[in-house]
Amino acid sequence: GEDVEQSLFLSVREGDSSVINCTYTDSSSTYLYWYKQEPGAGLQLLTYIFSNMDMKQDQRLTVLLNKKDKHLSLRIADTQTGDSAIYFCAESLRSNSGYALNFGKGTSLLVTP
Amino acid sequence: SAVISQKPSRDICQRGTSLTIQCQVDSQVTMMFWYRQQPGQSLTLIATANQGSEATYESGFVIDKFPISRPNLTFSTLTVSNMSPEDSSIYLCSAEGRGLAASSYNEQFFGPGTRLTVL
Numbered sequence: 001g002e003d004v005e006q007s008l009f010l011s012v013r014e015g016d017s018s019v020i021n022c023t024y025t026d027s028s029s030t031y032l033y034w035y036k037q038e039p040g041a042g043l044q045l046l047t048y049i050f051s052n053m054d055m056k057q058d059q060r061l062t063v064l065l066n067k068k069d070k071h072l073s074l075r076i077a078d079t080q081t082g083d084s085a086i087y088f089c090a091e092s093l094r095s096n097s098g099y100a101l102n103f104g105k106g107t108s109l110l111v112t113p
Numbered sequence: 114s115a116v117i118s119q120k121p122s123r124d125i126c127q128r129g130t131s132l133t134i135q136c137q138v139d140s141q142v143t144m145m146f147w148y149r150q151q152p153g154q155s156l157t158l159i160a161t162a163n164q165g166s167e168a169t170y171e172s173g174f175v176i177d178k179f180p181i182s183r184p185n186l187t188f189s190t191l192t193v194s195n196m197s198p199e200d201s202s203i204y205l206c207s208a209e210g211r212g213l214a215a216s217s218y219n220e221q222f223f224g225p226g227t228r229l230t231v232l
Contacts, residue, residue: 043223103155
């Protein structure tokens, strides 16, 4: 299948905002997700956005969706060292079982003091 | 939210052997999935584990290589058969359950993964 594209690496200073970008493949995806993976841990769902929304805010997280360009972004305000992790963008796609998540390769976020 | 555990967390195996990975969810879930995350790659769905029937495999994955069981609504196994070094990956189990809010989306929870190295 086609690839969900993400930049591989982002470095920010503690207290700054982080913006992680993603380009997905299927304009009919109903939901778009951001997952966080810390070293040695499983994937944690951070937030999601329904395809009929342009923006969703959840505490320090803001998700922006541009359906025309199939572009999704995650903004983390006041980034902390504990936010250092790999962030995966995912879209919902039809699969043989009816539903699947198509993931990007992940963006490694490094937060420096 | 659901808590998912996997065993083993990691293993090193010889080529030609098989490894069975177990996935346990702390609550009954409708859907369980198995993903593979190869080094430096994104997650790829292997199959959906169906309770009481054969798993549904995605393109490029077959039952003979990745047999899956799902005897009940909280447990599933994935076997990686006749392993080769190309099977070295992280294998993740996930489960889908309704969010606590009255929303229509299905939230997928992931286990910590099993890191497999084949020599």
